[in-house]
Amino acid sequence: MTIDGISSTQGEDGVQEFDVLIIGAGPAGLAAGIYARRAGLSCLILEKGVPGGQVLTSPMIENYPGFPEVPGMKLMDHMAEHARRYVDIREGEEIVRVKGGERFEVSSGAGKYFSRALILTTGSTHRKLGVKGEDGMTGRGVSYCATCDGFFYKTREAIVVGGGNTALTDALYLHSIGCKVSIVHRRDSLRADKHLQESVAERKIPVLFDTVVEEIVGADEVTAVKLRNMKTGVVETKPVNGVFVAVGEVPSNQLA
Numbered sequence: 001m002t003i004d005g006i007s008s009t010q011g012e013d014g015v016q017e018f019d020v021l022i023i024g025a026g027p028a029g030l031a032a033g034i035y036a037r038r039a040g041l042s043c044l045i046l047e048k049g050v051p052g053g054q055v056l057t058s059p060m061i062e063n064y065p066g067f068p069e070v071p072g073m074k075l076m077d078h079m080a081e082h083a084r085r086y087v088d089i090r091e092g093e094e095i096v097r098v099k100g101g102e103r104f105e106v107s108s109g110a111g112k113y114f115s116r117a118l119i120l121t122t123g124s125t126h127r128k129l130g131v132k133g134e135d136g137m138t139g140r141g142v143s144y145c146a147t148c149d150g151f152f153y154k155t156r157e158a159i160v161v162g163g164g165n166t167a168l169t170d171a172l173y174l175h176s177i178g179c180k181v182s183i184v185h186r187r188d189s190l191r192a193d194k195h196l197q198e199s200v201a202e203r204k205i206p207v208l209f210d211t212v213v214e215e216i217v218g219a220d221e222v223t224a225v226k227l228r229n230m231k232t233g234v235v236e237t238k239p240v241n242g243v244f245v246a247v248g249e250v251p252s253n254q255l256a
C-alpha cells in the first residue's frame, strides 16, 4: 500500500505495517505525523474522532504564534490540512489495544496495524468533580465543554467550576452569549492568566471564592447546586440550570 509515495508493507493476514503509527490527531499527533513523513518514514495517524483534539472546543486561541486571534476549530482545520499533505489520517478509529514486542500491534474495532515505532498522542480528558448528582446528569445540565453546550444556557443561570484558564475562558464565553454565569472556585485566588482575570473583572462576572460544589441537585435536569464555603462550612443551595466543570484534565494513558 502506498500513501503519498511512501510505502507501508503488508503484514501477515494482509494487515498493514508502518515505520511509525501515531495514535491521536490532536496538535501533538499532527505535528508528529508531519515530522515522521518528512524524515522519510511510512506513517499513519489513527484518530477516534475527528482531527483537532481538545483545541476544537476552544472558542478563541490567542497564544499561538502567527495567529493573534483564531477560533480553535479554524486553527485545527489549518493544522489537519497541513498534516494531510504528508500523512493519512484515519478518522473514527479508536485504538483499543496495543501489544509490544519486536514490533507493535495496534488494534481498533475496524482493523489491526503493525509498526516499528509507536507514538501515543492521546492527550487528556476532563477531570470530574466526583460529587453526588454529577454522574447521570451529563447532557442534562452538567457539561465539560462550554463551547459545545453553552448555547442551551443562553439567558439561563449557570456556574463554571474551577479557577484556571479553561474555567475563565468558559465563563467569558458563556457570559458573551447571554448566560448568567458565576465562577465557583475552591481557593481564595484564581490561577488563570492575568488578562483572563481582568476580562472577568471587567465584565463583573461573580466569583465565589473558597467554595466547593457539594452536590448537584435535580431529577430530570439540574435545578440547583449545593455550595459549601470552605472557610465557614456553611452550605447554601444556589438555583442553576447549568454546571460547567473545568477542574483540570486526566491523561488518556490507558494504552501505555
Ligand SMILES: Cc1cc2nc3c(=O)[nH]c(=O)nc-3n(C[C@H](O)[C@H](O)[C@H](O)COP(=O)(O)OP(=O)(O)OC[C@H]3O[C@@H](n4cnc5c(N)ncnc54)[C@H](O)[C@@H]3O)c2cc1C
Pocket (backbone or CB within 6 Å): 023, 024, 025, 026, 027, 028, 029, 046, 047, 048, 049, 050, 051, 052, 053, 054, 055, 057, 058, 059, 060, 061, 062, 063, 093, 094, 095, 096, 121, 122, 123, 124, 166, 169, 252, 255
Ligand atoms: C476549552 C479548552 C481551551 C483551550 N484553550 C487553549 C488555548 O487557548 N491555548 C493553548 O495553548 N491551549 C489551550 N487548550 C489546551 C490544548 O487544547 C491542549 O494543550 C492540546 O489540545 C493538547 O494537544 P494533544 O495533541 O497533546 O492532545 P489532545 O488535543 O487531547 O488530542 C488527543 C487526540 O487523541 C485522540 N485519542 C485519544 N485516545 C484515542 C484512542 N484510544 N484512539 C484514537 N484516538 C484517540 C483524541 O480523540 C484526540 O483527538 C485548551 C483546552 C481546552 C479543553
